[in-house]
Amino acid sequence: MRSIVLRLTSVICVFGILLPLVGQGGMSEGEKNMMAFMTPSKAHADMAKNVGEWKTTYTMWMEPGAEPMKSEGNCVNKMIMGGRYLESVNDATFMGMPMDGLMLQGFDNHRKVYTAVWIDSLGSGFAIAEGVYNDSGELIMNGKMTDPMTGEVVKYRTVDKHINDQKHIMEMYMVTPKGDFKSMEVVFTRK
Numbered sequence: 001m002r003s004i005v006l007r008l009t010s011v012i013c014v015f016g017i018l019l020p021l022v023g024q025g026g027m028s029e030g031e032k033n034m035m036a037f038m039t040p041s042k043a044h045a046d047m048a049k050n051v052g053e054w055k056t057t058y059t060m061w062m063e064p065g066a067e068p069m070k071s072e073g074n075c076v077n078k079m080i081m082g083g084r085y086l087e088s089v090n091d092a093t094f095m096g097m098p099m100d101g102l103m104l105q106g107f108d109n110h111r112k113v114y115t116a117v118w119i120d121s122l123g124s125g126f127a128i129a130e131g132v133y134n135d136s137g138e139l140i141m142n143g144k145m146t147d148p149m150t151g152e153v154v155k156y157r158t159v160d161k162h163i164n165d166q167k168h169i170m171e172m173y174m175v176t177p178k179g180d181f182k183s184m185e186v187v188f189t190r191k
Helices: 002-024 029-038 042-048
Strands: 052-060 069-080 085-094 097-108 113-120 127-133 139-146 153-164 167-175 181-190
Touching (some): 052 085, 127 153
Antiparallel strands (some): 052 069, 085 097, 113 127
């Protein structure tokens, strides 16, 4: 707790120094870079279009050719920390067990990449990914997570397809030496 208080105090001090300089035009190049890094951009405004309540329909495959498992749930999205991050709170049922999930998504203004972190109540690890939009307007994210069956770190890829303002689809592919296979599809329909 003490380290959190110290970090928060440091951030407040930095803002206290930088903000008066903004109006005076006296910022160094580094300070200007810091201001650009912390200022929500068009990418953040685009993420905000997903704010709201969604019905979710999950289809999952444990391995290539396996029978799909289906589930339904809910998702509530909101922008947090002054419009810098999208918080996505999810619930569903998998294999008869309730699942609560949390995703935080952001956009790194300097590196020009989207970043995402996912955690849920069916595991104890993080799934971390980053990516960009392709020429077709799909957000392609590449990441790593712990495989709960083997305990090994595995690679995955997600493809987020914007259908319209009322619907989007996220596909997840496991990246394996034998080739990629689609392990999950989530259809989001706005309530």
